[in-house]
Amino acid sequence: MSKDGSVSGASATERVFAALDGFRIEVPSWGFANTGTRFGKFSQAAAATTLEEKFADAGEVNRLTGASPTVALHVLWDLPNGKGDVPELQRLEKKYGVKSGSINPNLFQAQEYKYGSIAHPSAEIRGNALAHLLDSVEIGRALGSKDVSIWLADGSNYPGTQSMGKRIKWLEDALAATHAALGDEQRMLIEYKPFEPAFYHTDIADWGMALSLARSAGPKARVLVDTGHHLQGCNIEQIVTWLLHLNALGGFHFNDRKYADDDLTLGSIDPYQLFRIFHEILSSDSPSVAGIAYMIDQSHNLKGKVEAMVQSVVTAQELFAKAALVDRERLAKLQQSCSLVEAEEAFRGAFWIDVRPMVKEWREARKLPAEPLAELKASGYVEAIGKERGAKNAKSVSSYA
Numbered sequence: 122m123s124k125d126g127s128v129s130g131a132s133a134t135e136r137v138f139a140a141l142d143g144f145r146i147e148v149p150s151w152g153f154a155n156t157g158t159r160f161g162k163f164s165q166a167a168a169a170t171t172l173e174e175k176f177a178d179a180g181e182v183n184r185l186t187g188a189s190p191t192v193a194l195h196v197l198w199d200l201p202n203g204k205g206d207v208p209e210l211q212r213l214e215k216k217y218g219v220k221s222g223s224i225n226p227n228l229f230q231a232q233e234y235k236y237g238s239i240a241h242p243s244a245e246i247r248g249n250a251l252a253h254l255l256d257s258v259e260i261g262r263a264l265g266s267k268d269v270s271i272w273l274a275d276g277s278n279y280p281g282t283q284s285m286g287k288r289i290k291w292l293e294d295a296l297a298a299t300h301a302a303l304g305d306e307q308r309m310l311i312e313y314k315p316f317e318p319a320f321y322h323t324d325i326a327d328w329g330m331a332l333s334l335a336r337s338a339g340p341k342a343r344v345l346v347d348t349g350h351h352l353q354g355c356n357i358e359q360i361v362t363w364l365l366h367l368n369a370l371g372g373f374h375f376n377d378r379k380y381a382d383d384d385l386t387l388g389s390i391d392p393y394q395l396f397r398i399f400h401e402i403l404s405s406d407s408p409s410v411a412g413i414a415y416m417i418d419q420s421h422n423l424k425g426k427v428e429a430m431v432q433s434v435v436t437a438q439e440l441f442a443k444a445a446l447v448d449r450e451r452l453a454k455l456q457q458s459c460s461l462v463e464a465e466e467a468f469r470g471a472f473w474i475d476v477r478p479m480v481k482e483w484r485e486a487r488k489l490p491a492e493p494l495a496e497l498k499a500s501g502y503v504e505a506i507g508k509e510r511g512a513k514n515a516k517s518v519s520s521y522a
């Protein structure tokens with residue numbers, strides 16, 4: 122923004138339109154399901170318990186926002202029969218107008234993974250985990266989905282109880298073998314997390330480890346940044362900048378947090394952080410920008426599932442639009458001359474612009490509901506699915522004991 126409030130070059134509205142036309146964000150199938158904390162589950166009448174219900178909800182979010190045409194799938198939860206479920210998924214894709222998105226293997230739930238999966242000391246268990254990764258690659262290929270998105274719970278709880286060194290080698294071997302199975306159009310995303318469920322060491326604890334594993338696996342491997350997976354105070358946008366610089370950024374799992382990996386809805390606690398991340402991406406000339414997979418990974422327990430997902434997609438669009446309004450040319454000059462206050466004002470000035478009227482204009486121009494949340498309410502969708510699914514959800518188990 123210049124002093125008179127206009128953006129140099131294209132008008133603000135044009136910038137917002139161009140940004141939103143190119144912005145897509147994937148919704149997670151598990152974001153529509155009943156979820157809990159480690160203390161228990163609170164079931165919701167409208168929560169999805171079947172794959173069809175998840176697709177129906179994702180289809181509704183995409184109908185309202187026009188920005189979420191793909192659904193991230195969790196192999197164990199959504200495809201209990203593995204590749205055998207592909208025809209059913211293809212039927213649901215057609216019926217609900219949303220495609221299968223990233224394939225998320227599950228290497229943390231089976232009893233045999235108590236001490237790790239592809240980093241388990243037992244060669245047999247590592248082999249089973251690798252077989253699951255290879256199945257996930259096959260599923261992705263069969264569905265025409267681009268990314269196999271890997272997060273491991275592997276780690277240990279007490280010093281000296283596991284060989285961190287040996288486990289690095291086991292990780293490298295399994296990820297290289299998985300990479301070798303990828304088709305031409307497929308990629309592998311490697312997610313990191315500093316702690317939880319393991320509390321002493323996590324085998325892929327930060328972006329450096331994820332990057333090293335991606336590099337050793339091969340050229341189709343990239344790093345995935347989950348905004349909740351950092352220690353407090355971590356400068357996430359700087360990590361993003363480095364990954365862009367190294368052409369190694371594959372995608373994001375967006376969520377928000379106040380304390381740890383809280384899985385709160387996107388932008389709910391610190392919207393400025395997501396704005397800063399988007400700014401670094403929009404400022405970058407890295408070839409990896411074009412391939413960034415934006416995904417939501419949140420597990421809000423109390424908000425209505427579909428409402429929260431619409432709210433999150435809309436929030437992401439608004440923050441992306443704000444970041445698009447930073448006058449980057451002017452900002453570069455102010456940075457160069459070390460005009461600190463002016464530079465900061467130019468930067469955060471864009472954050473303070475109320476982009477909602479422009480986003481609304483964009484929705485209208487694209488024949489989308491002008492107010493997605495209001496339209497969701499007016500449509501009666503949530504009430505209807507609550508009636509339909511309520512009895513089933515009331516029966517769901519809420520205790521972890």
Ligand SMILES: [Mn+2]
Pocket residue numbers: 272312347374418
């Ligand atoms: Mn994640």
